[in-house]
Amino acid sequence: MGSGHHHGHGEEGPAPRGVVLATLAVLVPLAVATLAGLVWLWPSGSGQDGGDGVEMGRITGTITSVVLKPCPQGEPSGETPLDVSGLGGETETDPRRCGTATVRLTSGDWPGTSVKVELPSGPGSQIFAAGDDVILLDMPGGSLSGGRYQLSDHDRSDPLWIVAAAFVLAVVAFGRWRGLTALLGLAVTFALLATFLLPAILEGSPPLLAAIVCAAAIILAVLYLTHGLTVTTSLAVVGTLASLTLTGLLATAALDLAHLTGITDDSSLYLGLNYQINTQGLLLASIIIGSLGVLDDVTVTQAATVRELARANPDHGFAALYRAAARVGRAHIASVVNTIVLAYAGASLPLLLLFRIGQQGTHQVLTNPVVAQEIVRSAVGTLGLIAAVPLTTALAAFAATKTARRTAADPETPPRTPHRRVAESGQV
Numbered sequence: 138m139g140s141g142h143h144h145g146h147g148e149e150g151p152a153p154r155g156v157v158l159a160t161l162a163v164l165v166p167l168a169v170a171t172l173a174g175l176v177w178l179w180p181s182g183s184g185q186d187g188g189d190g191v192e193m194g195r196i197t198g199t200i201t202s203v204v205l206k207p208c209p210q211g212e213p214s215g216e217t218p219l220d221v222s223g224l225g226g227e228t229e230t231d232p233r234r235c236g237t238a239t240v241r242l243t244s245g246d247w248p249g250t251s252v253k254v255e256l257p258s259g260p261g262s263q264i265f266a267a268g269d270d271v272i273l274l275d276m277p278g279g280s281l282s283g284g285r286y287q288l289s290d291h292d293r294s295d296p297l298w299i300v301a302a303a304f305v306l307a308v309v310a311f312g313r314w315r316g317l318t319a320l321l322g323l324a325v326t327f328a329l330l331a332t333f334l335l336p337a338i339l340e341g342s343p344p345l346l347a348a349i350v351c352a353a354a355i356i357l358a359v360l361y362l363t364h365g366l367t368v369t370t371s372l373a374v375v376g377t378l379a380s381l382t383l384t385g386l387l388a389t390a391a392l393d394l395a396h397l398t399g400i401t402d403d404s405s406l407y408l409g410l411n412y413q414i415n416t417q418g419l420l421l422a423s424i425i426i427g428s429l430g431v432l433d434d435v436t437v438t439q440a441a442t443v444r445e446l447a448r449a450n451p452d453h454g455f456a457a458l459y460r461a462a463a464r465v466g467r468a469h470i471a472s473v474v475n476t477i478v479l480a481y482a483g484a485s486l487p488l489l490l491l492f493r494i495g496q497q498g499t500h501q502v503l504t505n506p507v508v509a510q511e512i513v514r515s516a517v518g519t520l521g522l523i524a525a526v527p528l529t530t531a532l533a534a535f536a537a538t539k540t541a542r543r544t545a546a547d548p549e550t551p552p553r554t555p556h557r558r559v560a561e562s563g564q565v
Contacts, residue, residue: 179337372529388517
């Protein structure tokens with residue numbers, strides 16, 4: 138940790154022994170506790186089935202042709218009436234969603250076989266055309282001649298792979314080695330969420346506890362993987378964990394104060410009734426996981442800002458470093474707060490439109506459980522961010538000051554100016 142080796146992302150000199158030992162004294166117990174929590178709560182793989190319903194397989198295919206026909210009388214087509222009266226005709230129902238499609242199977246037991254399926258015609262159903270890659274539901278007990286397959290959805294595998302490839306190439310091209318480690322960190326995050334957090338909650342583990350353990354594991358693994366095993370990263374880890382703990386405490390108090398249970402839609406009600414999941418704990422878990430991504434951004438930025446300020450002016454003391462970095466932190470928080478609110482508003486835009494259509498007053502809209510839940514989520518996340526700035530900045534400024542004092546007191550270790558670094562490297 139004290140060597141400063143971190144994949145070449147800028148130099149970081151060796152930290153004082155006292156700073157390293159103090160950081161390890163905090164991080165080692167946290168890492169051990171996180172590992173113990175992962176082992177204790179790790180899902181066994183039981184109790185995650187989807188219920189006692191009929192199991193349906195999902196297979197892929199390509200539509201080769203579509204035959205349209207008028208929808209039966211009284212059956213909705215999913216479209217609004219098509220007014221052609223101005224063209225000399227009567228108002229008709231758009232028949233694009235009624236008919237049959239011939240699909241060539243590309244997976245399953247009979248790849249290459251063509252089958253006929255009915256086009257979905259309910260309200261809001263998708264429109265399918267020849268050449269579309271689709272997903273079919275394989276209904277047990279049916280036959281190839283009819284009734285076995287049901288057209289379900291478009292197959293988005295290829296478009297998503299293209300988007301993902303563009304994302305990976307852009308991140309690696311711009312970030313290079315740092316971009317590659319960021320992608321590895323993203324893979325670790327997804328792996329922990331998919332293999333630990335979700336299965337653990339479904340098996341009955343307390344959602345809040347599982348989220349805390351998962352968040353700590355993500356912080357410890359991803360920050361060190363992305364930013365290197367340095368004191369600066371360690372200070373960001375400590376600041377993130379401390380701020381996340383405060384966020385959890387504030388969220389618990391806020392949910393109890395606002396009497397929010399976490400049940401705001403059919404999904405949360407279904408999970409609470411069928412899987413006996415603590416929906417309020419699930420809401421707390423979502424707040425913690427949602428806050429984590431922004432928190433580590435703020436803490437890493439603050440720790441790196443203090444380090445760069447100290448390198449630019451080694452004569453800066455604790456107070457000067459703290460004040461300068463805190464100004465950067467305030468600007469960062471001001472922009473992040475707006476980002477959080479806009480993100481939640483964008484996700485809830487259909488609901489806000491329904492409230493607008495219903496002509497509900499502002500007070501009635503804000504006190505609705507769904508909106509109130511998002512307000513609490515935004516407010517608690519912001520409070521955690523605000524706490525992260527002074528905490529991480531103070532830790533980083535203290536460590537930077539100790540490092541500068543040790544460098545000044547050691548005559549054998551003159552300041553590493555740019556000219557000295559060039560001389561040491563042997564370059565002209």
